[in-house]
Amino acid sequence: MSSKELHGIPINSNGLEVLIGEHLTNDLWNEKETNQIRGYYESLSNRILHEKFLRDLIDILLDKAVFEGTSRKEKVVEWVEPKKLPFLIDLTLPMNGVSHEELLSLARNIIKYSVKTGHPHFVNQLFSSVDPYGLVGQWLTDALNPSVYTYEVSPVFSLMENEVLKEMREIIGWENGRGDGIFCPGGSLANGYAINLARHYKFPEFKEIGLSQTPRLVIFTSEDAHYSMKKLAAFLGIGASNVCCVKVDERGKMCIQDLELQIEEALRQKAVPLMISATAGTTVLGAFDPLEDISAICTKYNIWFHVDAAWGGGVLMSRKYRFLLNGIELADSITWNPHKLLAAPQQCSTLLIQHEGLLESAHASKASYLFQPDKFYDTSYDSGDKHIQCGRRADVLKFWFMWKAKGTNGFEKHVDRVFELSRYFTDYIRQRKGWKLILEPECTNVCFWYTPPLKRHLKDEELSNLLHKIAPIIKERMVRKGSMLITYQSLHNLPNFFRLVLQNSGLTEADMRFFVNEIESLSSDL
């Protein structure tokens, strides 16, 4: 057996153990098997080979991805054009396997050309950083390779999910953690679940008969809400145009008057107002909708109250800032992604609901080949039928492990620190020449324009046009340099502006000044 052929054999092909295993020593071996014995001796050395390979690769992971990847001395990204990258990493899939040496070299290049989302200067998205406890939680999950649908197959993960979801509900303010919840593959799908639950709560028969020949259902959310509401409304057969976009005020918060006007208009059109989805921490501005006022409207019109707190949910951990989410405890359902503000690894999203039994009622299909009715243990621990997924990764352990390591108090410090940093940044740019805040931040999003020295004489439309045009240029320059990653976007009638967004409590005030200096330096000639 050549060294290359060995690569195809999984770890547990250490057949030698079978040969010496107690239960089989009495068996007689036929000719074919006798031949295999030779192979098994080879697979013993195969195990040694595998272990060496695993350990070599782990060294690369730790050195290059985890430590260098998060070092301020290193670049955030080694930019390569899409068309050139295949010449630097051979992505093609071979007929025959490559050597361990080649695999290690490929791993090094994958790390080299990947964006370091754990780097302190990656402030581009609503996630960042590498938490060591979250990371080993992921690694442990991978090594155990579970699928969380039955207690039989995932005992520890099943109970751990219950524990974490219950604690999150307690933090929301639901007495004794009452209610229910699930882990979802992302906040978009969590919002989709919420729509389906709202629909099932009001019209349980639709699960069987579908929506044809039914009244038009309408969802209300703010014009600054996440795009998933329209995407999932379309996917669920409700239709993207039946998501009414309610106006926001100058702080990016849902306007209650416009909300009520739109509900009245829907009722006049004989549509059924199904759900109001408030946002706690909008994607761009980080605004918190007025949850108590929205809840009152929901009660008045008998509408399901959902809060998309995918981004802002983590603020509930902070006694200082959780007032921003006052009223969240009045929600029927809540999306909360610990992989965002609480810096758990991708992906860790939850949907939490007040109504017990509704998840099963809305989603269960009772497949008897997975959820056998005659199992010997208490099958109330089998959570699979609450989900629309069948096989499902365990996203709980990484977050649970972080929670054990830091404690609730650790999360509070983390949240308070990223808020503190965002306020430091805000104050730092407030009076600085050429900088202009879009609005006072509520969450850790800080939105701003920067006008380079050569263009500070411009005004009104000329200035707007300039700002809109230079944002992508500055972004291109920072990407090519690899010094930092921050995103820009336009919103409403505002020209392109930058959005700093913080979830990494390992950043410092010096990093905040670095961002400012770097943007100034990258645009000094513009």
Added chain:
Amino acid sequence: MSSKELHGIPINSNGLEVLIGEHLTNDLWNEKETNQIRGYYESLSNRILHEKFLRDLIDILLDKAVFEGTSRKEKVVEWVEPKKLPFLIDLTLPMNGVSHEELLSLARNIIKYSVKTGHPHFVNQLFSSVDPYGLVGQWLTDALNPSVYTYEVSPVFSLMENEVLKEMREIIGWENGRGDGIFCPGGSLANGYAINLARHYKFPEFKEIGLSQTPRLVIFTSEDAHYSMKKLAAFLGIGASNVCCVKVDERGKMCIQDLELQIEEALRQKAVPLMISATAGTTVLGAFDPLEDISAICTKYNIWFHVDAAWGGGVLMSRKYRFLLNGIELADSITWNPHKLLAAPQQCSTLLIQHEGLLESAHASKASYLFQPDKFYDTSYDSGDKHIQCGRRADVLKFWFMWKAKGTNGFEKHVDRVFELSRYFTDYIRQRKGWKLILEPECTNVCFWYTPPLKRHLKDEELSNLLHKIAPIIKERMVRKGSMLITYQSLHNLPNFFRLVLQNSGLTEADMRFFVNEIESLSSDL
């Protein structure tokens, strides 16, 4: 700063590097920051602490989860009742973090009480084994913590997805890998995507207007198809009862005559036949529906042709067995989960489609804060708007890494080997006393009854009742002993039977005999 407080600090909080970093050495430090310098020195030792912790935990992972967890000398499961498990692992979430020592001890217990899905004697589900290349692919993904929506943030993963999906389409038989595809969080959602694509292809306006006041849409799939078809049809607003369950023949294959009858009936009722979902490898029996015949029906009635090959798709890698999927190249869409038959780690699911541009058309919402229209690079590499997820884990690297390590030929050997083992098992029990095959296996599912010696005189209904009753008892005994895990279920009017299912090419003929001996031994007194 106490040792406990250090735990809350992410890896990249190594502020010392900032202090000595070139770009900031000219800054003056204010009082607050001077105080922080002391903290930074402490966080240098924090990094050392973190690295030691990471390496200690990796040692536990490798020794306990990876190697012991896949050793035949060890148990598949250390069974504990749901109510007792919390006394063996403290799952509660503390206010203050626990020590590294406690975390390591928790990790050991999580491994101890988790089911070893990589163990050779775990044949309970449509996934198993721990592939070393898949595992390090996962670990590498975790360390880089990407979200695959834009090339900007995930350059390597974006191109890698394209490469793998294209190669899979070539293997299906679509010339030059034409078409499109996405990675999905599981086969259920891949099937849901297929329903939405079929709907959008025929009725593009439904994305905006929804399904109210539209004709009833109907989906056809076999009564042995995966339960996700009904679940997702309900979720998508089509309604579970609008999934027509077509009869299967004695081999578990969709009956074409009944399919056509049901289509005609739907047409008589003025419903719109939207999609036929054939199954390539049913969950229980492992049957392959007659794809060519079903394709002809789709053509005749102008119906979308979907193939759920979540389980059987891997067979395409084998020149010897791929005839089982003849006609799959005629499909509009295909679900294929490499985490099943090809033994990639959880979760690796794909949807592959013939129609270019349809994924964007069906799902895009063009959120300008993520998919900026004025980016400086070719944004055709930004795949995010093809999905209903926003943030999305990279499920590609583990599979790509396996493919590089083994080559296409390695996957073929793997598939041929698990088929060979299933045939060995089949032949082994065929003539053995007390054993009865449900049917000749097509895939690696082998379904059988075993009647213990004391009950072999029973016949007909008495025998049926006995078999139905003893399956859960035998299962309970094997779980409590921890010797193996195999599933049982009833189907149609058949009493409970066992299903052996193989995806682990590291198993041996001796393992097959072990399964037989173990089931006989566990039921000898029944």
